[in-house]
Every structure is written in structure tokens, then in C-alpha cells.
Amino acid sequence: MKKLSIIILVLAVLTAVAGCGSAATTTAATTTAATTTTATTTTAATTAPTTAGTTQPTTTPTTAPTTQPSQTTTPTTTVEPTPTTVVHPVYQDTIEIEGMEETVNYRLTEGRYDYAMPMDIDRFLFREGEEADFFRSIANDLVFLTVTYIEDTDNQTETAIRTNVAEGITATASTGKLGEHDAAIVHVTYGDQPDSKVMDFFLIEDDGGVYEINLVYTIATAEGFGARMSAMAEGFVIR
Numbered sequence: 239m240k241k242l243s244i245i246i247l248v249l250a251v252l253t254a255v256a257g258c259g260s261a262a263t264t265t266a267a268t269t270t271a272a273t274t275t276t277a278t279t280t281t282a283a284t285t286a287p288t289t290a291g292t293t294q295p296t297t298t299p300t301t302a303p304t305t306q307p308s309q310t311t312t313p314t315t316t317v318e319p320t321p322t323t324v325v326h327p328v329y330q331d332t333i334e335i336e337g338m339e340e341t342v343n344y345r346l347t348e349g350r351y352d353y354a355m356p357m358d359i360d361r362f363l364f365r366e367g368e369e370a371d372f373f374r375s376i377a378n379d380l381v382f383l384t385v386t387y388i389e390d391t392d393n394q395t396e397t398a399i400r401t402n403v404a405e406g407i408t409a410t411a412s413t414g415k416l417g418e419h420d421a422a423i424v425h426v427t428y429g430d431q432p433d434s435k436v437m438d439f440f441l442i443e444d445d446g447g448v449y450e451i452n453l454v455y456t457i458a459t460a461e462g463f464g465a466r467m468s469a470m471a472e473g474f475v476i477r
Contacts, residue, residue: 393422432458
């Protein structure tokens with residue numbers, strides 16, 4: 239009987255020990271699962287994608303500016319005749335330039351002061367100005383010829399005005415002919431350098447006034463443009 243009691247007591251102890259071990263195992267498993275779940279949740283929160291809701295930068299395409307064609311028209315050198323200008327046919331004449339003969343294309347040009355004069359159409363353009371008619375060189379802005387009419391005066395008065403020059407300027411006066419007309423001639427130089435200006439005045443009395451034909455050029459262009467304008471002026475006629 240005593241042995242039986244001892245056996246029962248041992249079995250009870252073993253059962254109790256077994257129950258504690260099972261509880262410990264369950265608790266450990268539960269703790270481990272909770273830790274694992276927490277870790278997983280933390281990891282998931284950490285590694286959640288961050289691209290959602292992110293605004294991507296917008297790249298505006300750059301378009302090269304379109305260049306519109308220019309609407310500006312380059313003017314030509316052709317001068318349309320003014321209403322007072324009668325267009326005459328072109329003719330040719332031979333002149334001497336720098337010791338050599340040259341054939342030149344001319345057109346008789348009528349100005350507004352009742353005169354006419356041949357113009358070298360390949361080298362000069364005609365235009366009426368406010369105070370004078372201009373025959374301008376196409377190639378050189380320093381070369382031109384003007385024609386004007388001065389009322390209520392005479393050659394003596396106009397010669398005196400043009401020879402009254404400042405120091406350093408040389409002016410000489412003479413008389414001669416320009417084409418078929420008697421003329422007072424005044425030659426003025428503004429220095430002795432190649433680009434110094436030269437002016438030749440031809441003064442022709444008519445009807446109580448004076449025609450002034452003025453050739454303007456430089457010392458360097460005297461034998462070229464100067465000679466060409468002299469040839470033009472020789473054809474000057476009063477209508």
C-alpha cells in the first residue's frame with residue numbers, strides 16, 4: 239500500500255512537470271510568433287514603396303524658333319524718271335579717259351531748270367533735289383555733279399562769292415566756254431592730299447540769272463571721274 243502511494247505521487251509529479259514544459263513551449267512559441275509578426279510588420283512598413291504619389295518632373299519640349307522670311311526688298315539702283323523728266327534714247331560716244339579712248343553709253347537728261355545734259359548711264363544716277371539737280375556717281379559717294387539756277391545775279395557776282403575762300407583753300411577764276419555757252423569758271427581745291435575735295439564751277443548767264451554747273455570730286459579721282467563729268471558738262475544746253 240505504501241509502495242502504491244509512492245508510485246501515484248511520482249506519476250503526479252511527472253504529470254505536473256510535463257504540463258509546465260508544455261506551457262513554457264506554448265508561451266515561447268507565442269512570443270516568437272509575436273516577435274516575428276512585429277518584425278515582419280516593421281519590415282513591411284519600412285520597405286513599402288515610396289513612389290506612389292510622387293510627381294514626376296515634366297520636361298517641356300524645346301522648340302527651335304521659326305525664322306520668318308524677311309519681307310524687306312532690297313532696292314535696286316534704278317531711278318524712275320520724275321514727272322518732269324523726259325526719257326531720251328541711249329546713244330554712244332567716245333571720250334578719252336586717262337589717256338585712253340573709251341566708248342560710253344549716254345542718255346540726254348532734262349532737268350527742271352529748262353536745260354538738258356548727257357549722263358553716263360552706267361556710272362551716274364539722276365535725281366532732283368530741293369535746291370539742285372544731282373548727277374551722282376554709283377560707285378563713289380564723293381563724286382557728283384549738280385545743276386541749279388540762281389535768279390537775279392550775274393557771273394561777276396557769283397565768281398566773287400566762290401573765290402572768297404578761307405585760308406588753306408585755293409580758288410582760281412577764269413573764263414571760257416562750256417559746250418556752246420560762254421562761262422565763268424572757278425576751280426577750288428581743299429588741300430593737296432589724294433582725298434582732298436575739288437570743285438569746278440561753270441557759271442552761265444541767262445535771262446537775268448546764272449546757271450551753276452558744279453563738278454565735285456577728289457584729287458585722286460580727277461583723271462577718272464573728273465574727266466567723265468567734264469565730258470557730261472560739255473553737252474550742257476539751255477532749252
